[in-house]
Amino acid sequence: xxxxxxxxxxxxxxxxxxxxxxxxxxxxxxxxxRGMMSxxxxxxxxxxxxxxxxxxxxxxxxxxxxxxxxxxxxxxxxSYVRIPNGQCWVEGDESFxxxxxxxxxxxxxxxxxxxxxxPVWPLSRFGTRLPLLPEWKKPRIYxxxxxxxxx
Numbered sequence: 001x002x003x004x005x006x007x008x009x010x011x012x013x014x015x016x017x018x019x020x021x022x023x024x025x026x027x028x029x030x031x032x033x034r035g036m037m038s039x040x041x042x043x044x045x046x047x048x049x050x051x052x053x054x055x056x057x058x059x060x061x062x063x064x065x066x067x068x069x070x071x072x073x074x075x076x077x078x079s080y081v082r083i084p085n086g087q088c089w090v091e092g093d094e095s096f097x098x099x100x101x102x103x104x105x106x107x108x109x110x111x112x113x114x115x116x117x118x119p120v121w122p123l124s125r126f127g128t129r130l131p132l133l134p135e136w137k138k139p140r141i142y143x144x145x146x147x148x149x150x151x
Contacts, residue, residue: 003120004029004048006060010092010100014046014131015060015119026121029114041066041109043141043149044133046116047090052107060116061090061100062133067109070142074102081106082145088112093134 006015006025015025029048033040041047043063051057065071070080071089083089087106092098101107119125138149 001117002029002031002114003027004114004116006116008060008097010094010098011046011060011062012094012097014062014093015116017125023122025119025125027119028117030117031114033112033115041088041112041115043069043143046130048113048116049090049107049111050113052104052111058113059090059099061092061098063088064091064101064133064137065089065106065141066143068144070145071101072140074140080142086110091137093131 003026006027009016009019015027016023041063043066045063046060047063048058048060051059065083066088067083067085069083069089071083072080074095081089083106087108089101089106091100091102095102116130118130119128141149143149
């Protein structure tokens with residue numbers, strides 16, 4: 001376990017719900033999720049990971065789809081992407097402020113550093129339960145290539 005500061009608006013309202021850019025959430029993260037423990041990751045988890053395009057940049061997004069799932073990308077509503085083995089699809093909750101899998105495609109699960117547990121700062125957010133996978137995203141997800149999550 002460790003603490004990590006979250007910057008940016010891509011995960012609003014789950015993280016950094018205040019539009020004031022001077023207030024950033026600090027969250028407790030579980031770093032034991034790496035390697036062999038990555039099988040514990042699930043749809044809806046908020047994770048931190050190394051950008052697939054810039055190894056010096058760390059991002060925070062929500063896992064939307066796992067290996068073998070199919071997802072309808074926001075940029076191409078008439079198609080779908082099957083998630084390869086060892087990869088996942090990540091998105092920000094506020095998609096129009098997010099550079100995510102809709103931009104760079106599925107990411108290797110090996111890039112995931114940690115799973116976000118809960119905010120600890122500011123104190124008014126200490127222990128806040130993070131929201132689950134947003135309902136509006138579920139109709140785009142076909143677990144294991146089967147029926148949509150919303151059905």
